[in-house]
Structures are given as structure tokens and as C-alpha cells.
Amino acid sequence: MALTTLRDRVLANITEAPAMRGRPAPASAEEAPVPAAPATLEEAAAGDPVQESADAALTWLGRYEGHITDALPSHMQPGPFLAAVRAVLPKLCSCNPASVLQATLTAARFGLVPDGRVAVITNEFGRATFIPTYRGYIELMERSGRVASVRVGMVYEGDEYAYEPSAPSPLDFTHRQDPALKDRGKPLFAYAFAWSTGGHRSQVVTVNREEAEEIRDKHSRAYLEAEVSGKRDSFWHTDFDAMWWKTAARQLEKVVPLSAEVRALVEADRAGEEGRVQVLHAPEAPACGGTATSGDPEAAALVAEADAAGTAADASQETAPASLPRKRAGLKRVQPKRTTRAARTGRAGRRS
Structure with a gap:
């Protein structure tokens, strides 16, 4: 039976998959996690068995800090934004890393510091979600x-x-x-x-x-x-x-x-509320040295997961139109046979 309402999907997720209660099941195959991706930030930054959760989160942030900084508006200093992200990351250690990256990038692209005043990044059943406050809406409207x-x-x-x-x-x-x-x-x-x-x-x-x-x-x-x-x-x-x-x-x-940026904030906010992807494309994942690499399995899995979900969200929902008929090569167009006035007169005389 098709699950058409948000309530139906939530009830099905909670009741039919109790083992995944900490991390809701994806709504579609396109949103399914890549198997190679780590399940949590702690796993993403694992390596030292005695590493604290906060240290694991900061290690993870260090790998993507450059991309987060690049996503910020030109008028914003990265220091306060990154400080706010560092403060909230320990609470997101049980979240899927791709969702943490998406939520952080979404906050950065709108220039809303997740400090609890204009925006927050919260852990919603294993999903990191960016949530603007009403003050965030006011700030973005006046900034436009x-x-x-x-x-x-x-x-x-x-x-x-x-x-x-x-x-x-x-x-x-x-x-x-x-x-x-x-x-x-x-x-x-x-x-x-x-x-x-x-x-x-x-x-x-x-x-x-x-x-x-x-x-x-x-x-x-x-x-x-x-x-x-x-x-x-x-x-x-x-x-x-x-x-x-x-x-x-x-x-x-x-x-x-409203400006296009404010309308985009409304859409991102609604997507977060409904458990959909908020930012459509994650950046190319960097290695620990700060440069992009295809040899980092964890980074590649994160990017693949984020891009797969983003592609599904961005795909057209309309059926592609059938291709129009085309003239086949090698066929000559048949011209209508033309008759002279004398020939037409002769045929008329024979019929009479």
C-alpha cells in the first residue's frame, strides 16, 4: 500500500523497522545510504580507541572546513560560524555524516550561524537537520x-x-x-x-x-x-x-x-521538516591534507551518498515526452501529378 501522507510514512518507519529507530529508513532507493559510508561521526573519525566524541567530531569537521568556509557569504567571517558548528557537533555524533555535512553546508550557504539565535542544527532521530528560527528569516529578508x-x-x-x-x-x-x-x-x-x-x-x-x-x-x-x-x-x-x-x-x-535566497530558505526549511534533502550537492570530499581525493573511501562514500540523494530530489517528476517521428533517410518525397488545362478539357469531353 502506498504511503501518501507524512504521518503514514512516519508510522511505517517507526512500527515496521524498530531496529532502525535511531536512524529512519530512507524514503526511496535513491536515498539509501552507500554501504561503505560510516554510520556516525564517531566512526568517520575513528582511529584512536580512546578518542572522545567531541574530538571525533572536530576531526571530522577539519576534513571539510575548507568547503564550509567557501560556502559562506563574502560578508561573513568564518571564525564565528565554525565556532558555532564546533559547539554543536558533539550532539550530532550519532547522526549520519552525510546529513551533518548537508545541514552544515545549508547553514553556511544562507549565512545563518547555527548558534540557537538565528538557526540551529539538531539531531532528529539520526538525521542532522538545519532549522532557521524566525530571527533567521528576519535577518535574511532584511539582508536581501x-x-x-x-x-x-x-x-x-x-x-x-x-x-x-x-x-x-x-x-x-x-x-x-x-x-x-x-x-x-x-x-x-x-x-x-x-x-x-x-x-x-x-x-x-x-x-x-x-x-x-x-x-x-x-x-x-x-x-x-x-x-x-x-x-x-x-x-x-x-x-x-x-x-x-x-x-x-x-x-x-x-x-x-522576497528574494530568491529567502524563497530558497523557505524550501530548505520545509525540506528539513519533512525529512527531505536540504542541500542538493555536497562538495568534493577532501583528504586530511585538504585536497580533493578519490582514494579516500570514507570521503568518496559521503559524496556518493549526498549526491545520490540530491540527484533524486532534483530529478524531474514528469514522464519524458515520446520522440517525434522523423523522416527516414533515402526516401524521396512523392510530388503530386500535375495536369494541363488541355488534358483536363479532353477528359471532360470523353465523360460527356
Whole structure:
């Protein structure tokens, strides 16, 4: 039976393959791990039996540091980014190395430091996943040059607000809160809007709790896996409000002319939520000396695994059109026989 929904795939993965619960089964043959690839970062950096997990992770990072640095935007210094990656790597030691490489490269290409403020790289059941926060969305939107500022907020029961979509901007939405109130009550809905560099304010997007939960249930594989396993440790469990805010920020793509980079971030974020490949091509793997090599089995396996998954994700889903018929060589085109006016007149006389 075909598994059409995310929930069906997660339930099948958890219930039918309990032995692989730490590492979900691939969705297709193209995503299947290359047998020669190491299963974890500890295995990837193995060699010293007394090596600590953190040292193993740093050894692994050293092999790809040059490619990660090259992926960073020109305005970013590599030091803070690599420091943040080093800090999180020990928590990713049980992850598939290809997923760690993909998540790290994705964060680098968007220029979002995985420091917990604008982005994180987390271990989701054996998969390293890059997750931008709502602050990451704001930073990338404002960096694009099309958006002057972005406002993401939450309306609580104790706040004053008015929302009239038919009114002209900015009178269509107002939100006032009393700073003297310590308890503002329960959250009602998250909202987001943006001001363009030309001084125009975008339409306001709102996301109530029911809508946020619907998006979570439909798209977040980490949430479903955490529910099924009973761990309940996904970000939707531990930091629901922050994910709620991010959902509102991401809805701005519907009403704001965003840059291609921001739209790519939305797609990478959704791919990560659904357990799909976030970055399509890993770089050529370097040897310990820092140069590319085809003689390193572990590096070659990592690249093969990442590229196989990326090729499957990037492949066209449409059936190739049948080839058009072609004229066969050597055949002469038959010209219609032409008759003169006298011949036509003679045939008419014989028929009469």
C-alpha cells in the first residue's frame, strides 16, 4: 500500500523497522545510504580507541572546513560560524555524516550561524537537520535589500488589538500591549508584516493556534516521530511559541516580494521538516591534507551518498515526452501529378 501522507510514512518507519529507530529508513532507493559510508561521526573519525566524541567530531569537521568556509557569504567571517558548528557537533555524533555535512553546508550557504539565535542544527532521530528560527528569516529578508524591516509578534488576551483587512495600510492592523502587565494572558495569534525599502507596508499575515498546529501536523516529521516514540522532544514540543512565530514569518512569502535566497530558505526549511534533502550537492570530499581525493573511501562514500540523494530530489517528476517521428533517410518525397488545362478539357469531353 502506498504511503501518501507524512504521518503514514512516519508510522511505517517507526512500527515496521524498530531496529532502525535511531536512524529512519530512507524514503526511496535513491536515498539509501552507500554501504561503505560510516554510520556516525564517531566512526568517520575513528582511529584512536580512546578518542572522545567531541574530538571525533572536530576531526571530522577539519576534513571539510575548507568547503564550509567557501560556502559562506563574502560578508561573513568564518571564525564565528565554525565556532558555532564546533559547539554543536558533539550532539550530532550519532547522526549520519552525510546529513551533518548537508545541514552544515545549508547553514553556511544562507549565512545563518547555527548558534540557537538565528538557526540551529539538531539531531532528529539520526538525521542532522538545519532549522532557521524566525530571527533567521528576519535577518535574511532584511539582508536581501528589498525589505527595510520585518515585524513578528504575538497578540495575548490582555492586549488591545484591531484587525480590519479592508482598511488601508497601516490602519488595517493595530496592536497595543500594557508594559505594566506581568501576565498578558494566553496567546491568541501570531502575526507578521514587512516594510519595504520604498516605505510601503505589506499585508499583515496572522496564524492562530489551530492553524499552527495544522501546519505542524501536516509537515513536521520531527514532531510526528517524537509523538510516536513518546520522547516528545521536538521543537514543536519544547518551544511551541517560537515555532508559532516562525510559522507566521514564513507566511510572508505569500504577500511580500522576497528574494530568491529567502524563497530558497523557505524550501530548505520545509525540506528539513519533512525529512527531505536540504542541500542538493555536497562538495568534493577532501583528504586530511585538504585536497580533493578519490582514494579516500570514507570521503568518496559521503559524496556518493549526498549526491545520490540530491540527484533524486532534483530529478524531474514528469514522464519524458515520446520522440517525434522523423523522416527516414533515402526516401524521396512523392510530388503530386500535375495536369494541363488541355488534358483536363479532353477528359471532360470523353465523360460527356
